């Protein structure tokens with residue numbers, strides 16, 4: 001598979017946890033991304049409880065050339081009455097796959113991820129279910145998302161593992177501790193998510209931005225009180241560096257940084273066609289060692305109270321059912 005190093009993420013396109021969706025705008029965003037050279041679309045059943053996959057399916061039909069587009073989607077999160085919980089059992093994975101094929105209107109998935117590790121299911125059961133789908137030709141590559149290095153190692157005992165999808169951006173660097181090294185050592189492609197840290201690194205975030213409805217940023221700890229001011233201040237300083245040293249916007253530098261740190265693919269979430277425009281600024285250059293040191297200095301000096309993306313982790317089943 002020859003995929004673009006930037007993938008379009010469709011979580012916000014599903015609407016759920018992003019304050020709703022505008023379907024026409026979402027489809028136009030996907031078409032614009034494809035026209036701009038992005039050929040990999042990342043989605044999941046849980047994004048809008050099926051809605052994002054249906055929208056991707058509609059866009060694929062409008063595009064007419066399914067074989068030129070690579071689609072990644074996921075298994076292992078179930079929902080009931082609007083509440084989401086992990087279930088990476090064999091039965092759930094097979095069901096998720098058939099539902100995704102139907103919604104996407106396709107008969108194969110290019111990259112299939114286990115969305116979250118499920119501590120209630122043995123690693124070998126999850127891995128074997130994924131391996132079966134791979135051998136049946138229903139999926140073309142096996143991936144895991146939000147796995148630690150140890151969880152990946154356990155999975156690899158029962159199945160080949162081609163890709164990992166952890167969070168990674170200038171403000172969320174947890175994978176530098178172990179996951180990156182494990183992927184490098186095991187030749188697992190790194191397709192990281194959240195390149196813009198939910199918009200904080202878009203260059204357009206301000207203290208006056210209001211979030212409504214079920215938007216995740218109404219309770220994301222990075223977007224609250226003094227912490228929000230710290231992250232905005234870091235974003236301002238990074239934007240100044242991007243402008244003065246690279247004559248580019250913050251968004252381009254944020255995506256570029258993810259790729260130059262060693263991610264093979266950076267997922268960029270967008271839901272309006274005009275949000276795709278800065279992609280041209282993100283390609284065709286690199287951030288050298290000096291730039292990386294300057295970035296590090298800004299982060300160290302500005303973020304006194306950093307917080308990770310752990311608040312996004314969905315519960316395991318027994319916690320929900322208690």
Ligand SMILES: NC(=O)c1ccc[n+]([C@@H]2O[C@H](COP(=O)([O-])OP(=O)(O)OC[C@H]3O[C@@H](n4cnc5c(N)ncnc54)[C@H](OP(=O)(O)O)[C@@H]3O)[C@@H](O)[C@H]2O)c1
Nearest residue numbers: 009010011012145193194195196197198199202268269275
């Ligand atoms: N595997 C997992 O567990 C997992 C978890 C999270 C995400 N993901 C994947 O990764 C993708 C990206 O992550 P993410 O959705 O968290 O988002 P992100 O890339 O960190 O941020 C996306 C948000 O940034 C804003 N944005 C994008 N382009 C912009 C532009 N040109 N100007 C101003 N603002 C812009 C938009 O927010 P507004 O429209 O509100 O302004 C957009 O929804 C997801 O869509 C999903 O495919 C996977």
